[in-house]
Amino acid sequence: MATALTDKLSSLVKKISGQARITESNVQDMLREVRMALLEADVALPVVRDFIARVKDKAMGQEVLGSLKPGQALVGIVNRELAATMGEGISDLNLAAQPPAVILMSGLQGSGKTTTTAKLARHLVQKRKKKVLTVSGDVYRPAAIEQLKTVTAQAGADWFPSTPDQKPLDIASAALTHAKTHFYDVLIVDTAGRLAIDEALMQEIKALHGALNPVETLFVVDAMQGQDAANTAKAFKDALPLTGIVLTKIDGDSRGGAALSVRQITGAPIKFAGVSEKIDGLEVFDAERHAGRILG
Ligand code: GDP
Numbered sequence: 001m002a003t004a005l006t007d008k009l010s011s012l013v014k015k016i017s018g019q020a021r022i023t024e025s026n027v028q029d030m031l032r033e034v035r036m037a038l039l040e041a042d043v044a045l046p047v048v049r050d051f052i053a054r055v056k057d058k059a060m061g062q063e064v065l066g067s068l069k070p071g072q073a074l075v076g077i078v079n080r081e082l083a084a085t086m087g088e089g090i091s092d093l094n095l096a097a098q099p100p101a102v103i104l105m106s107g108l109q110g111s112g113k114t115t116t117t118a119k120l121a122r123h124l125v126q127k128r129k130k131k132v133l134t135v136s137g138d139v140y141r142p143a144a145i146e147q148l149k150t151v152t153a154q155a156g157a158d159w160f161p162s163t164p165d166q167k168p169l170d171i172a173s174a175a176l177t178h179a180k181t182h183f184y185d186v187l188i189v190d191t192a193g194r195l196a197i198d199e200a201l202m203q204e205i206k207a208l209h210g211a212l213n214p215v216e217t218l219f220v221v222d223a224m225q226g227q228d229a230a231n232t233a234k235a236f237k238d239a240l241p242l243t244g245i246v247l248t249k250i251d252g253d254s255r256g257g258a259a260l261s262v263r264q265i266t267g268a269p270i271k272f273a274g275v276s277e278k279i280d281g282l283e284v285f286d287a288e289r290h291a292g293r294i295l296g
Contacts, residue, residue: 042257044230107220109193112248118151119282248274
């Protein structure tokens with residue numbers, strides 16, 4: 001378990017601090033422990049490799065080898081590197097746009113996009129006192145359109161109708177016009193997902209992005225996907241200029257590694273975390289707290 005990392009490190013620190021000086025092989029031992037703990041937390045392998053390389057670079061410099069307490073210095077480097085990778089503190093939604101501010105939701109089917117659309121609508125209505133409209137561009141699954149209607153009502157926001165015979169681009173532009181003429185502050189556009197990455201899906205969402213010019217392009221990803229989250233994140237990052245991530249289902253994920261993978265691969269901040277199926281099951285993501293969870 002990831003929780004063992006801190007214990008492992010502190011026992012190594014004890015061993016090392018008894019020695020007059022730290023050697024390259026001490027550092028290697030510690031880095032091996034860190035690598036194992038990250039892999040056990042289900043962080044994707046390439047992300048682990050990068051992370052270890054960065055820590056090693058710093059550890060081999062003056063900071064550790066020249067310090068009075070090399071063990072503690074190394075633990076400090078690992079902690080700081082983890083915090084730096086996860087990003088700092090909290091980053092809320094950016095709504096700095098000529099209203100309506102458009103939020104485009106992206107992600108695979110089942111990741112929690114529709115649920116999250118409603119959770120965000122509720123957050124914006126309740127916490128930021130915004131007038132919010134949602135719309136579904138998922139013309140492939142009529143049930144998804146109905147689902148959005150239901151959860152939007154629970155959120156206390158408004159829903160713009162769409163039907164499976166429409167084109168996603170037409171739906172988006174009709175919803176945008178409606179949002180403008182009815183003075184909505186925010187329009188959240190839910191999109192079609194697929195079970196796996198597919199080129200047609202990517203082209204469609206790219207076109208939507210071009211037409212809507214969203215102020216936020218959020219990537220929704222299931223934390224329980226673990227290492228697979230890294231590949232999905234890469235595909236969406238290559239297709240879209242992501243501005244933020246929503247990590248869903250962290251209530252079912254004890255390992256916490258997907259956050260680090262997705263964050264490093266996309267470079268985008270994790271803005272929210274899904275913590276239950278319910279409409280109020282959304283938390284503003286605290287990167288520092290989550291970094292602590294990975295380290296145990
Ligand atoms: P979509 O296909 O991406 O739109 O996914 P949905 O929004 O339909 O969600 C798929 C399933 O995941 C549903 O059963 C949701 O209730 C569930 N779900 C979404 N977010 C969370 C979450 O944060 N925690 C839990 N436990 N379940 C979630």
